[in-house]
Amino acid sequence: MRRLVGLVEHDDAKDPFPVRALDAVVFVVGNATQSALFYQVAFGMELVAYCGPETGNRDHKAFVLKSGSARFVLKGAVDPDSPLADHHRRHGDGVVDLALEVLDVDKCVEHARVQGATVLAEPHDTSDEHGTVRSAAIATYGETRHTLLDRSRYTGPYLPGYLAHRGSYVKPADSPKRLFQAVDHCVGNVELGQMDRWVDFYNRVMGFVNMAEFVGDDIATEYSALMSKVVANGNHRVKFPLNEPAAGRRKSQIDEYLEYYRSPGCQHIALATGDIIKTVTAMRAAGVEFLNAPDTYYDDPELRARIGEVRVPIETLKEHGILVDRDEDGYLLQIFTKPIGDRPTVFYEMIERHGSLGFGKGNFKALFEAIEREQERRGNL
Ligand code: TYF
Ligand code: FE
Numbered sequence: 001m002r003r004l005v006g007l008v009e010h011d012d013a014k015d016p017f018p019v020r021a022l023d024a025v026v027f028v029v030g031n032a033t034q035s036a037l038f039y040q041v042a043f044g045m046e047l048v049a050y051c052g053p054e055t056g057n058r059d060h061k062a063f064v065l066k067s068g069s070a071r072f073v074l075k076g077a078v079d080p081d082s083p084l085a086d087h088h089r090r091h092g093d094g095v096v097d098l099a100l101e102v103l104d105v106d107k108c109v110e111h112a113r114v115q116g117a118t119v120l121a122e123p124h125d126t127s128d129e130h131g132t133v134r135s136a137a138i139a140t141y142g143e144t145r146h147t148l149l150d151r152s153r154y155t156g157p158y159l160p161g162y163l164a165h166r167g168s169y170v171k172p173a174d175s176p177k178r179l180f181q182a183v184d185h186c187v188g189n190v191e192l193g194q195m196d197r198w199v200d201f202y203n204r205v206m207g208f209v210n211m212a213e214f215v216g217d218d219i220a221t222e223y224s225a226l227m228s229k230v231v232a233n234g235n236h237r238v239k240f241p242l243n244e245p246a247a248g249r250r251k252s253q254i255d256e257y258l259e260y261y262r263s264p265g266c267q268h269i270a271l272a273t274g275d276i277i278k279t280v281t282a283m284r285a286a287g288v289e290f291l292n293a294p295d296t297y298y299d300d301p302e303l304r305a306r307i308g309e310v311r312v313p314i315e316t317l318k319e320h321g322i323l324v325d326r327d328e329d330g331y332l333l334q335i336f337t338k339p340i341g342d343r344p345t346v347f348y349e350m351i352e353r354h355g356s357l358g359f360g361k362g363n364f365k366a367l368f369e370a371i372e373r374e375q376e377r378r379g380n381l
Pocket of ligand 1: 187228241243253349
């Protein structure tokens with residue numbers, strides 16, 4: 001496997017909250033049965049596990065999908081009185097859980113508790129014929145949680161209670177093996193003035209460190225009125241940028257999110273691909289809509305000078321609407337979908353890194369202007 005870009009040496013023994021990896025992104029959606037098909041057809045994901053009424057869960061259905069190391073879990077209420085139905089009524093489709101694989105659930109929870117975290121589920125074991133998973137959960141921004149899992153004693157397809165399940169969708173023989181390999185980062189939107197509080201939460205409670213990239217007042221207010229800082233776990237495998245709205249000329253895209261999500265929550269998930277051209281071509285063919293950079297973006301001589309040589313001609317990037325940014329470590333290619341649900345809330349980013357550890361700072365102007373054009377079309381500026 002190709003080395004993951006940007007991992008750093010890290011001594012887990014000295015970490016009060018050692019995180020191995022992102023375990024899963026768990027969504028509550030209005031129709032998990034149909035969303036599961038969307039992620040197979042349009043995101044090329046593989047359905048691997050299921051629980052629902054047929055397996056003894058009368059409350060909701062849950063579909064587990066994989067692409068490389070990325071795992072998505074889609075939950076939809078079956079019982080009209082399910083808490084998931086209330087969650088969906090309020091927030092629409094969204095992320096309820098950024099689950100983390102940890103080395104020692106009890107140690108992490110104890111540290112989190114001492115640091116003032118809200119423990120939503122105490123450490124406990126669940127078991128089936130495939131073994132035992134130890135897990136717990138702590139609260140983060142809005143109604144989002146971090147479930148912490150130790151699955152070292154478990155060999156089943158996901159968690160106890162889930163059955164291996166392939167469904168009936170058959171991928172066309174000529175489609176790429178997979179469209180993305182991993183989750184690169186998960187971004188949270190928090191309320192005005194709360195970003196530093198949440199950065200502090202990740203520092204103190206979860207031992208995350210601050211990454212260099214941030215968007216301050218200066219850039220923010222000029223284009224799209226947001227501020228952003230990035231925290232990462234010890235080895236930088238798990239990266240969580242945090243945005244807050246800033247007072248700008250117009251309504252911030254973060255305000256629009258908060259208004260429609262009705263609370264802080266996860267704004268976008270960035271998915272790492274080794275071939276963004278192939279990925280975007282396949283996703284577009286399946287009907288996924290992406291934000292478009294204006295042609296002037298690619299014709300800008302300053303941009304061309306700054307980015308230098310990348311692995312494809314700029315004309316190809318222009319054809320596909322892919323953005324490019326370079327920093328001292330290398331470059332990255334990225335593109336953003338429009339919101340994937342009915343509300344203007346959650347969207348995806350596809351990212352191909354070539355050394356760069358950043359988040360596309362050089363693209364913020366073009367990107368935020370494209371987001372504003374969409375906001376305007378929705379009447380939310
Ligand atoms: O994750 C990031 O920081 C980039 C840029 O509302 C970004 O993907 C930041 C804020 C935003 C949309 C994209
Ligand atoms: Fe991003």
